[in-house]
Amino acid sequence: QLYYQVLNFGMIVSSALMIWKGLMVVTGSESPIVVVLSGSMEPAFHRGDLLFLTNRIEDPIRVGEIVVFRIEGREIPIVHRVLKIHEKQNGDIKFLTKGDNNAVDDRGLYKPGQQWLEKKDVVGRARGFVPYIGIVTILMNDYPKFKYAVLFLLGLFVLVHRE
């Protein structure tokens, strides 16, 4: 009986993992779904909105696009809009970004001495979004007790459901 429950739980976890990995392959992004963490893109996106990304190499980076990028050495991805691009014949591109709700461009956010972003800094391009849903992730981050409560409840649900 317990053996069955454990197996079942394992199946759920591995299915979830397969779906996530599948999404990563299809979209070409290492992080196909991200949560908006700041208000720098308001009123379009607010903290807690969920963004769906693609990162296909064939898609060129063009101004106006909303990109999610990481600054070298920093873990947290930033969601802003492309303001300027300069692309060479061979495809090498350098670009500048700015949050819709910020007065200035992102140069102040980049690494000291860094003037431009490059393709390698990009996690993905925002193609679609759903509002509010990501709030759960933010709550879990800001209030660890909440995270444990959620996990505990989920675990409880799985066990009880199987009876």
Next chain:
Amino acid sequence: LRKNVEDFTGPRERSDLGFVTFDITADILNGKNVLQRSIFDWNVKQLFLYLSAEYSTKNNALNQVVLWDKIMLRGDNPRLSLKDMKSKYFFFDDGNGLKGNRNITLTLSWNVVPNAGILPLVTGSGHVSVPFPDTYETTKSY
């Protein structure tokens, strides 16, 4: 959709800086649904409009610079009639590719931000080609 511009370049140590003033007359309609005149349908929260300049230089095969942008919220008038606007952002080139560049194309585009769903980028029909002069201006104030 129409824009008129006048322009001049300013000398800078390393990169050309261009100055553009423009008028925008535009009517933003929903391209897909002809019956419904306004772009603001039930699932459109706002539009992010931007005027971008696209050009080619010796240094870079493709350059795109956003000169001006505006957020148009649901409920705002989709007809734009702006005169004598100055660019919001500095029009720096990566190098000296603006001087004498005859072919800078200005296009108005917008990002449709839905309440939920896909985020499309739409380019307006109609664009204007602007030439920059061969010499730098040193005295004009902006």
